[in-house]
Amino acid sequence: MKIVTKSEILTVLRQFDPLLDVESGFVDYSKGLACIPPVSELVLEKGEVHIKCGYLKAGVHYVIKVASGFYGNSVLGLPSSNGLMMLFSTETGEAKCLLQDEGILTDHRTAIAGAIVAKYFAPAVVSAIGVVGTGIQARLQVKRVSQVTGCKKIIVWGRSTEAAERFRRSMQVEGYNVELIEHLESLAGKSNLIITTTPSSRPLLSQNMIQAGTLIIAIGSDTPEKQELDTDILVNATRIIVDSKKQSLTRGEVSRALRASAIGEHQVFELGAEIAKGRRPTMATETTVVDLTGLAVQDLKIAEFVLNRIN
Structure with missing residues (x-):
């Protein structure tokens, strides 16, 4: 399994723009080409955690994403968001990639939307x-x-x-x-x-x-x-x-x-x-x-x- 660090992710996002890829994802979803189950979430005393997963029917990966929002973190000098993403093979279920993004991929894909x-x-x-x-x-x-x-x-x-x-x-x-x-x-x-x-x-x-x-x-x-x-x-x-x-x-x-x-x-x-x-x-x-x-x-x-x- 490949492990991608936050710094590597930031380097990619500085050099390349995922907008067209994310845009095509919205179109595929509306065409019925994606399988996306309901969101799971944990509502905690000081924050919330969302768990999202899904795949494209013709795709090679499925994704599982954990993203959190703890809105009092600013007083601790911490970002409010955190999390990670994992990609697995749709053919074998093998874990292919762990993206240790600490929430930045969720932040960026939301801004891209x-x-x-x-x-x-x-x-x-x-x-x-x-x-x-x-x-x-x-x-x-x-x-x-x-x-x-x-x-x-x-x-x-x-x-x-x-x-x-x-x-x-x-x-x-x-x-x-x-x-x-x-x-x-x-x-x-x-x-x-x-x-x-x-x-x-x-x-x-x-x-x-x-x-x-x-x-x-x-x-x-x-x-x-x-x-x-x-x-x-x-x-x-x-x-x-x-x-x-x-x-x-x-x-x-x-x-x-x-x-x-x-x-x-x-x-x-x-x-x-x-x-x-x-x-x-x-x-x-x-x-x-x-x-x-x-x-x-x-x-x-x-x-x-x-x-x-x-x-």
Whole structure:
């Protein structure tokens, strides 16, 4: 079994871009070419652990991924995310590769998903990218989405003033124009592309904050308990897209709206199928909500990408 270290993984990610591989994974999933069982999870006192696995029917590997989020780690000087991925042969079950990524592959494949969404559904001109949250996913989403949209104007809100200031300083060093705001109404009013990246269990954004012509990429709500968007935002959305229609029945923003009978399943479309239709930007009179809860096919694609580059 090959063992790939975190430093080796980072070297690959600096030199090569897995976006097209991950994008093809979404398309394959929506075509029914992937076998992805339900997510297993452990909810602990101080954090949560997600276990995802799956394979492509014509593929040579299946993946098992363990990813954790311990959101109080910052006070300990530790990253909030951790984990690893393993690839096994679909022919023999042999363990082929252990990727000791410490959560960075999950972080990057999630950020890549945001970039893919922006690639296909962002407004033709993005005036500013609004980011709800200041952690590692907020930073990676900004970098990835700005590459796709060309927008370097960032409006950021965070619960912690100190964390928001650290975010501002680090992103400005990299060439971004970052504005910190205290109220989410201001963020929504100044941004026509909004990314939510927090583990909040109560809505942070409400319908009256959202201006027409906005794309919302909801990242943080990946369990049944989390919620960043008020259900009225989905009720009033022109388009609602999820990475997995099946998974959206039990987790994410859409699951809450469905359970409340605020929207119907017929109003929800799957990302891979929408990608296959080509770019359709959010128009000035529209609102697009894309709810991403994370799929094992993303893990499979990025793990194989790294292994192939190292080999």
